[in-house]
Amino acid sequence: xxxxxxxxxxxxxxxxxxxxxxxxxxxxxxxxxxxxxxxxxxxxxxxxxxxxxxxxxxxxxxxxxxxxxxxxxxxxxxxxxxxxxxxxxxxxxxxxxxxxxxxxxxxxxxxxxxxxxxxxxxxxxxxxxxxxxxxxxxxxxxxxxxxxxxxxxxxxxxxxxxxxxxxxxxxxxxxxxxxxxxxxxxxxxxxxxxxxxxxxxxxxxxxxxxxxxxxxxxxxxxxxxxxxxxxxxxxxxxxxxxxxxxxxxxxxxxxxxxxxxxxxxxxxxxxxxxxxxxxxxxxxxxxxxxxxxxxxxxxxxxxxxxxxxxxxxx
Amino acid sequence: xxxxxxxxxxxxxxxxxxxxxxxxxxxxxxxxxxxxxxxxxxxxxxxxxxxxxxxxxxxxxxxxxxxxxxxxxxxxxxxxxxxxxxxxxxxxxxxxxxxxxxxxxxxxxxxxxxxxxxxxxxxxxxxxxxxxxxxxxxxxxxxxxxxxxxxxxxxxxxxxxxxxxxxxxxxxxxxxxxxxxxxxxxxxxxxxxxxxxxxxxxxxxxxxxxxxxxxxxxxxxxxxxxxxxxxxxxxxxxxxxxxxxxxxxxxxxxxxxxxxxxxxxxxxxxxxxxxxxxxxxxxxxxxxxxx
Numbered sequence: 048x049x050x051x052x053x054x055x056x057x058x059x060x061x062x063x064x065x066x067x068x069x070x071x072x073x074x075x076x077x078x079x080x081x082x083x084x085x086x087x088x089x090x091x092x093x094x095x096x097x098x099x100x101x102x103x104x105x106x107x108x109x110x111x112x113x114x115x116x117x118x119x120x121x122x123x124x125x126x127x128x129x130x131x132x133x134x135x136x137x138x139x140x141x142x143x144x145x146x147x148x149x150x151x152x153x154x155x156x157x158x159x160x161x162x163x164x165x166x167x168x169x170x171x172x173x174x175x176x177x178x179x180x181x182x183x184x185x186x187x188x189x190x191x192x193x194x195x196x197x198x199x200x201x202x203x204x205x206x207x208x209x210x211x212x213x214x215x216x217x218x219x220x221x222x223x224x225x226x227x228x229x230x231x232x233x234x235x236x237x238x239x240x241x242x243x244x245x246x247x248x249x250x251x252x253x254x255x256x257x258x259x260x261x262x263x264x265x266x267x268x269x270x271x272x273x274x275x276x277x278x279x280x281x282x283x284x285x286x287x288x289x290x291x292x293x294x295x296x297x298x299x300x301x302x303x304x305x306x307x308x309x310x311x312x313x314x315x316x317x318x319x320x321x322x323x324x325x326x327x328x329x330x331x332x333x334x335x336x337x338x339x340x341x342x343x344x345x346x347x348x349x350x351x352x353x354x355x356x357x358x359x360x361x
Numbered sequence: 362x363x364x365x366x367x368x369x370x371x372x373x374x375x376x377x378x379x380x381x382x383x384x385x386x387x388x389x390x391x392x393x394x395x396x397x398x399x400x401x402x403x404x405x406x407x408x409x410x411x412x413x414x415x416x417x418x419x420x421x422x423x424x425x426x427x428x429x430x431x432x433x434x435x436x437x438x439x440x441x442x443x444x445x446x447x448x449x450x451x452x453x454x455x456x457x458x459x460x461x462x463x464x465x466x467x468x469x470x471x472x473x474x475x476x477x478x479x480x481x482x483x484x485x486x487x488x489x490x491x492x493x494x495x496x497x498x499x500x501x502x503x504x505x506x507x508x509x510x511x512x513x514x515x516x517x518x519x520x521x522x523x524x525x526x527x528x529x530x531x532x533x534x535x536x537x538x539x540x541x542x543x544x545x546x547x548x549x550x551x552x553x554x555x556x557x558x559x560x561x562x563x564x565x566x567x568x569x570x571x572x573x574x575x576x577x578x579x580x581x582x583x584x585x586x587x588x589x590x591x592x593x594x595x596x597x598x599x600x601x602x603x604x605x606x607x608x609x610x611x612x613x614x615x616x617x618x619x620x621x622x623x624x625x626x627x628x629x630x631x632x633x634x635x636x637x638x639x640x641x642x643x644x645x646x647x648x649x650x651x652x
Contacts, residue, residue: 075614155640162397162457167632167633174623174625287580294454328469
């Protein structure tokens with residue numbers, strides 16, 4: 048199974064199957080919506096996993112970039128008449144620029160200091176979005192113009208299921224390519240030991256900023272899709288809880304496992320949908336579940352399964 | 362001019378004292394167990410909420426406060442026993458997520474047990490503001506600042522003058538060596554959660570007459586307490602208290618002289634700014650990385 052998943056094409060085919068097969072049998076648009084949410088979250092989580100799982104750098108503020116992507120598709124078409132299809136790349140560029148500017152100073156920090164600095168960044172973005180009422184509509188958020196392709200408005204969850212699924216597949220392929228490149232090897236060297244990586248000639252500062260920028264772009268695209276799917280954005284998209292949820296998805300699926308990112312996202316998107324049945328107790332149960340998952344599956348679902356399989360074989 | 366300066370200083374010191382107590386709670390747990398406990402803000406919430414409801418049930422204020430502190434300590438011990446201890450040895454990210462999960466659970470429990478409304482405690486010595494040099498100051502502000510000073514003093518004495526306090530310090534310095542000289546380090550870690558919970562609850566009781574409380578006040582307090590902690594330098598109790606006061610003052614002055622829209626952003630801007638210049642915080646020592 049391990050070697051099976053390690054093969055790039057096989058794991059891509061597996062992801063494609065996981066997108067296409069449910070898409071053929073899902074009964075109602077509610078399920079397509081949940082599916083689209085899973086793919087969108089998974090896209091952001093893959094980006095964060097590159098940073099957290101492969102480069103070993105914590106970010107507790109990544110939802111800030113989700114917020115930038117989401118508000119780019121909300122503000123640019125509404126206030127500047129920019130076509131929605133151009134607003135998405137504009138959000139990507141903006142996120143990349145922000146990540147580039149703050150990345151170099153912030154990524155010099157380590158451990159808890161890095162955690163709190165990125166946390167501060169995310170909280171600041173959420174505060175700007177909530178306070179600049181004239182631009183963003185304030186805490187209540189604003190509505191988002193629907194995406195139009197060939198004069199056709201894309202608003203059905205079913206359509207977004209296929210769009211976000213395709214984007215997830217592309218994002219996965221790009222991440223795999225990146226990891227197989229010299230940059231990817233430098234990343235893993237960085238994770239094992241920063242000093243050793245530096246001694247071996249890795250430009251540590253540059254690599255860290257590069258992967259930070261890439262992960263910000265993933266988050267931004269996910270944010271844009273989220274806003275277009277919902278037709279509405281609020282500053283909560285950039286909030287601390289969102290950032291925590293993303294980190295939890297990475298750890299739950301397995302740090303350093305791209306496939307795990309999808310599993311982790313699926314788990315944490317679908318579970319709360321099921322928990323809304325007990326909505327009074329939703330917070331309580333979500334908290335307890337997070338604790339239980341982190342205690343018993345702290346290595347992540349995919350790596351744990353992998354280990355169990357290996358043990359049984361030997 | 363002087364009046365407004367005094368006004369802002371007092372409100373800054375009052376809020377700062379609360380941040381300082383939250384940061385102190387963070388420090389005690391961090392030193393004893395290397396865990397950054399994001400549920401620290403929930404202890405403040407428990408302190409406020411439980412005393413409000415105990416008071417409403419007819420208990421006199423001091424007894425209600427005592428009940429609240431005991432409730433927070435029970436929750437603290439439960440958090441340690443049920444969530445932190447079973448995950449011993451996990452990576453820092455995992456431990457942070459566990460404490461955030463704990464914070465969720467505590468908040469959810471408070472929402473179910475109490476309600477989602479804002480609540481207020483009466484001021485300990487009335488509500489009529491005192492006029493000092495033109496600044497009008499609510500008497501509760503003196504309770505907060507004085508109470509926080511007493512708590513910090515008590516904690517310092519505990520660490521420096523008692524055997525138990527020294528056991529905590531020894532565990533913080535070197536867990537393995539502390540175990541070798543016969544210190545029950547598991548007990549010490551539990552004790553640190555107990556102590557932090559009590560400090561948080563006391564902070565909550567002191568500040569509720571001024572800022573009100575509800576089931577979800579813990580998150581922002583924990584974030585700002587964490588910012589104060591990092592500003593001061595992780596692991597230093599003096600740094601935590603200083604960091605809290607500095608953040609409180611910055612917030613009050615920025616809100617007073619610049620803009621109150623971004624009052625909550627100041628803490629994080631200051632913190633990020635300081636970290637960029639001094640990556641180990643104001644009072645933190647540079648650490649050499651072991652290869």
